[in-house]
Amino acid sequence: MFKSGFIGIIGRPNVGKSTLLNGILGEKLAIITSKPQTTRNRIVGIFNREDAQFIFVDTPGIHSARTPLNRLMVRTARETFTDSDVLLLVVEGGQETTPDDLLIIESLKATSVPKFLILNKIDLIRREQLLPQMDAYRNLHPFAEMIPISALTGDGIPLLLDELWKYLPEGPRYFPEDMMTDSSERFVAAEIVREKILLLTHKEIPYSAAVVVDAFKEDEAKNLIRISATINVEKDSQKAILIGKKGSMLKEIGTQSRLEMETFFAARIYLELFVRVRKDWTKDPRMLREFGYSE
Structure with missing residues (x-):
């Protein structure tokens, strides 16, 4: 059975969305800095496996935007909600929810696609810090899966891909196998x-x-x-x-x-x-x- 689909990577600024995309691809495609709003556009990264083609869409961080440029960035990210087969909400492992996190979760209620909660940066915390955080998010939204990862070290990424495969629809390869992105x-x-x-x-x-x-x-x-x-x-x-x-x-x-x-x-x-x-x-x-x- 071959599966393929679009996976939106969403979250507030600086939670490691672009690092996750690069970690999955094994190549640096999306630019990364410690500054918020580094990502301004949707960036597509294509990961091929014998049984699937995973098409990841990295998005700008969702936040309370004030300038026209920032409002466009947030709108670009929100469009991913309806264009994806699965959504990955990336949050910082071991951290309390922020107003921007809550804003995103409230917006997710309008879409019926499966949503994963990705608890990133677990290389920086103790594992026991994750349980109360996962319980808190479980009370906020019925996530299909909750997966702790370190986008930087790669810990948890193979498990993430295996779990994603279960939720993707059957389909063809949308892009050639040697193509990593549709960006020019x-x-x-x-x-x-x-x-x-x-x-x-x-x-x-x-x-x-x-x-x-x-x-x-x-x-x-x-x-x-x-x-x-x-x-x-x-x-x-x-x-x-x-x-x-x-x-x-x-x-x-x-x-x-x-x-x-x-x-x-x-x-x-x-x-x-x-x-x-x-x-x-x-x-x-x-x-x-x-x-x-x-x-």
Whole structure:
């Protein structure tokens, strides 16, 4: 019996949703930082087994959103509720429920698909801390399964896949076996640059940056990819910080991005980065669409 289906990974910011996706795939697909709202788009990761094709959909963290950009991110995550065959609600193991957790659970009551509670980060706590937490969640919602895992170490992931298989419908392979994601190469390149911005800059800079790949040209004969990308920010002061003294910050972002791209694309990378000010783009619906954050 062959099964296939879409599995939505949902939860509040910084609970390890993207780390879980990468842990399942055994490859780094989704960018990861300690900063909230690192994930802005839905990211599809495809895991193949002899008896199944698991299509995971990583989503932005669900939270009380105030800006137009954050509201779009939350709406993107909520769309997964109705598009999935199974939903994985990821929470931090050993932690009390937060208002955002309760908000998500209340929203889940409107959908009839099976929901798993995934208690992540168990490598950081004592196992006996999980029992009262599981009892508390059991009183909040009738989850189909509750599975403790460590997305970082891989503990519990084989069990998660086996349990998911039981709930997936019979179906064909929707994607070729050698395909890991449906994201474009341009999207992956832009996300790698944005991750380095998140890791290397502070305060409002990471949340005011949108990366657009302007050119992506492959030279197969030389095993070379030429990439040109623009980092869009909201203020002149942010542009100055991103460029840095004598271009030092932009150079470091470019170097770290290029090295990771060479690993991901298995090719030499020539990367050009530019910084442009687009005033208040996070509040402008037209620019949000232009930068790929559309409804």
